[in-house]
Amino acid sequence: MTKKTLMLATALSLVAGLAGAQDKPKIGAAVYGLNAEFMQIWAQAAENHPAVKEGLVELTVFDGRYDALVQQEQFETMITQGYKAIVFVPIDIEAGAAAVDAAAAAGIPVFGSNTRVNSDKLTAYVGSDDVQSGYMEAKHVLDKIGCKGNVVIIEGPIGQSAQIQRLEGNQKALAECPDVKVIEQQTANWSRAEAQTLMENWLTAHPGEIAGIIGQNDEMALGAIEAVKAAGLKPTDFAIAGIDGVTDALHAVKAGDMASILQDGHAQAQGALDLAIAAVLPDYKPMSEIWSQYPDMPWADGKAKEYNVPWTPVTADNVDALLATRQ
Template identity: 40%
Template sequence: MNRLSAFSFFLLSTFFLTNCNQSGSDTASGDKPVIGVTMLSMQNEFIVNVSDEIDKKAEEAGVELITVDAERSALKQIEQVESFIAQGVDAIIMNPCEVEASSPAVAKALAAGIPIINVNSATATKPSAFVGSDDVESARIAMKYIAEKLGGKGNVIMIHGYMGQAAQIQREQGAREILKNYPDLKLLASQTGEWDRAKAMSLMENWIQSYGSQINAVFAHNDEMGMGAMKALTDAGLKDKILVVSIDAIPDALQAVQKGTLDATVYQNAKQQGSQAIETALKILNKQPYEQEVLIPFQLVTKQNVAEFVK
């Protein structure tokens, strides 16, 4: 190849590469944006509901998604975010496994110049935006309901979510805030059920053996664990004597509230969280104004108003 041909080849190659790079990154030009999504656990019904809404809204908006399951592992989640960065995604939506341990994933995305939106759960490192609900408030609602139903007196069991995850930390905080206002309402025992129905059922069976009739109420950090506790109490013939309240308002819990087997749940809007996460990501990519924190309200669900929430 002579010098002129080599120079012409160089110019053509440079032109080609420049145009490819521009078309791959400029989402405003009409190209399909690519968003990486890493979810805490696809074994959790509420998280699946959030993910389903992300999928639905992404399809409507013409967004390509790469969705992965972190399987409750913060380390795996960091690796997934590193993979998204290597793939050159336009934005990342993360449903964090843990407040501290998932924070490096946020830092890595921001350092790579990729916007990252936390959905449903928080990290210590501040992302580009957060879309979710105030988990402290959800627990305040649940524990206040228990306190009022018990007349401010009695013994409560608390079943925690996955330890170190934002919802677990904040829901414990909210519950303890209310307990401080009711000195005759005692926390008899608390332990993690890891958001899992079977684990919560096993915990409840052990507590029934240890405390039996001393238990007046159970506050579970999510419905999966609330349903597990309820099953153990029903099997032991104690459900009619012990209040059970949980959070999320998943379909199983709503049906249980309707039947009167679960006393109350606190509705968390999975659809709004999922859809607003996609909308926020697109606003950032299109350089439009966006809210750095989108908080969607919780609502108490009892037998009196459950019909409003059942599909």
């Protein structure tokens, strides 16, 4: 092969490679923030989806940095760059609607996952019932304190669907215990550090008066535990609960310091991505194992509007098995 022929063959190969890359549908995953473990688990599950690993689609995960405006700008980028579908985990239930509307106007289907957005333009949603988890965690705390005494509630970011719905579940459980008083209630924005500061202040303001701590996610419950320990108190002297089943929370459950409920971010991410891929690839069949893992959540040919991933309470019987999945 002459040098000229070799150069021509190389050029043709490069052109073919570029054409193949351009033919591969681009899917975006716009998540509200990647600072904490739960959304890192979600993002990793999306990136490890079998269809992504096999190169059927090109996936880009966008870090929304806990800012609705940043998420709006990321949608504008995806629309401009010709993304074929978007999976959306919004920071704000209302503010996220404009982003969904813009994508829909551009003919790009948007699939919700994990947190909700108030838009009728959303193609489908894959997540878990946050009202149910809020009730479950509060019920644990209230049962442990015998439906008497004072509790505090550490909330997620105000205006995010998980905060709104978990609070609804918290209040539903509290309504069953009229002798329990909520003496403090404030957001810590899903942050362990913010929750620790809140709890330090509350322990100082209400010495010996707090019996239960309802953290709307594990990170905040863990922050409260750090504050309790820093005050020279024992976590076991309180009833403490969180939601998500992050690794440190699993260890804390095993130690008897708190209760937690596993939110399956892996299933939420891969389920939503299966739907998004089915929307852009003709004759696509779901490739994630989550559909066989959760037979009560059928694939329904990818046509259902709601897919409900079940919660799994973390217990002494299953905590070691859950920890083994984090190795």
